Amino acid sequence: AGICERRTQVVNWDPVDMTVLANEQVIDGHGWRSGALVEKREIPGYYLKITAYAEELLDHTLTQLPGWPERVRLMQENWIGKSEGVRFAFPHEVKGADGKLIGDGRMYVFTTRPDTIMGVTFCAVAPEHPLAEHAAAADPRVAAFIDKAKQGGTTEAELALKEKEGVPTGLFVTHPLTGDKVEVWVGNYVLMSYGDGAVMGVPAHDERDFIFAKKYNLPIRQVVGVEGKTYSTDAWQEWYADKQTGKCVNSGKYDGLSYKAAIDAVAADLAAKGLGEKKTTWRLRDWGVSRQRYWGTPIPIIHCPDHGAVPVPEKDLPVVLPEDCIPDGSGNPLNKNAAFLNVACPTCGKPAKRETDTMDTFVDSSWYFMRYCSPGSDDAMVDARNDYWMPMDQYIGGIEHAILHLLYARFWTKVMRDLGLVRFDEPFVNLLCQGMVLNQAYSRKPGEGGKEYFWEEELDVVRDEHRRIVSAKLKRDGSPVEHELTTMSKSKSNGVDPQDLIEKYGADTARLYVMFTSPPEQSLEWSDAGVDGSARFLRRFWTFGHAWAEAIAGAGKVEAAALAEPLKALRREVYTVLRQIDFDIKRIQYNTVVSGAMKMLNALEQAPRGDAKAAAVVREGLSILIRVMNPVVPHVTHALWEELGYAAQYGDLLDAPWPLVDEAALKSDVVELMLQINGKLRGSISVPATAPKEEIEKLALAAPVVQKFMEGKPAKKVVVVPGRLVNIVV
């Protein structure tokens, strides 16, 4: 479909990561991420043209994803990184060693502030820029600077803290509008990978340029003014860079123009000279999907000396990987597997080589969810069932997928749409990013190198009276270790094996604990004591059900009108909690769904034994409790439903309807109202539920507590909130 291309792309390459992953020679397709990865290489491989969808991806991020968390939308927006401005050239006469003009005599830059072009007092290029390299050949100081700039720190933090430094090249370019000579500097803050690796320097209106100019005593020329404000080169101020309020000054024919008008005028003039035009720059780059590992999905291409890259014919698909490959640390083992490698060219039949790059795992994770909708379909990626089920109502995943997986899946969906395979733009209507599970990790730093982690079993941990960790020592030699709360990880020796939990408590306990301990979007701190608590609740639930089994079997329907107040109150509690649970499920707050279930059990446990009416109420309440807990603890509830005879009467629990709130059961004859004097809680009164406001006011004023606190003063104002409280202002 023209969406995939075999070519090279300049990427940032992390030589360190390569050594870490000793068993595979990895060219990480995401290596173009700026940051820790510093070495730039031209990487050949297969690229998916996600940049062709940049505009639409951005547009849909802003308009079609209201069911996504704000922060994920923002991360995607920043990742796509749209930037509108003008790309233009500074002409020059600098010739290279070959006698030809470098860059055909044009040094291109990109700017989002073309309205400040008259304030250019210098230019800066990246250390890797051809002009910088040319200057380095003639001037050892420039060469030394470039060497230093290229070394530097490799982590993001070091890069950010690095001071902005530069060195003049002694080369000059011509300002495209004024014709002035402008000196070119090499700056360590200019990125070769963004735009053209060169920037115009407008110190008056760009904070970074301002600092740079002050440091090297370069001229600062104000070209934007705001009425009532005076420009001073002494210190940087926020408004210097403001686009909204300013107008051009000291800018010749552009004087008086606003930001937008100035951009149009400058762009038009540059275009008339053939030196520039408006341009949109993206941070997003094409997606390199080639991997030099053998276990990925094969790329179905055969390389023929005569016919180049030939697709594997459909009848020979899928290409199946050999199963006898053993990685030996010397690169992709497929390259040494003759049986896999040597094939005949599908076009001419002559000997040819199979492609040994495999696909990034993100490729298949970009549409696996659609494939689930078309199980067993042998002759298509997806069939009509996909149209029914997709787009997905609710996607749940970790925040670590906020950018790459979700962006790739959205891109893939749009490609499938353009191929006529699906009929929607976006795959995920609602997105929930669940939190991660945290646990204490214990470590020490044995001199140079990384941390050494220990399991808690290897340590003597001292805790205070509240069980908080005071200190920890290694059992075998008594040396102290540090502790920190962090994500569970194999490498940090702080993971909890689900299998151990299942063996000790059963799967339901583990589910209940995770659901109950924190809301889904928050991270969760692991606690063995908390798990015990969850097991305790399930045991009580189970014991309670069986203690009432016989009574329930003989119980009839609840006759609400015949119930005395304590049993009425019990039903009221059950249905009040059910209403709360319904509310919490809708807003995906499962921790309070569980606490609601605990309240329900607490209430039901108060029911008197040996009472037929109580048995009917318990039978009803327990049927509700079992059903609301079924999604959380499916095994325990399933067994209770069967053993208490609900299944025989109502059918399988999975088919049982969700319990409905009995509005009549929520009604109470009397309500308790809080009494406040001047907004302070002083007591409460019980009033008939039907009492009108005036009646409530009278009862409240007559209450002994109120009399006491009013001290005989008259009530200035009485606020009655029905069903809640009475506030008396004196």
Add this chain to the structure above:
RNA sequence: GCGAAGGUGGCGGAAUUGGUAGACGCACUGGAUUUAGGUUCCAGCGCCGCAAGGCGUAAGGGUUCGAGUCCCUUCUUUCGCACCA
């Protein structure tokens, strides 16, 4: 630096969105059962105070009969991005 979300007991966290702050659970304390440990059950548990009462949702101010919730200022934590021209 920019952006986003937070700050509530000893701890995890509730508070149906301006109306009883601390639900539910963990931990802890006392009691009962038990030969003992564990389990289970009962009671207590924000802080100060013998009590009456006072004070309490990061700090300060404001709106309101009433503020954890709304507004302003400050402090602070976590996460994301980070020389993007």
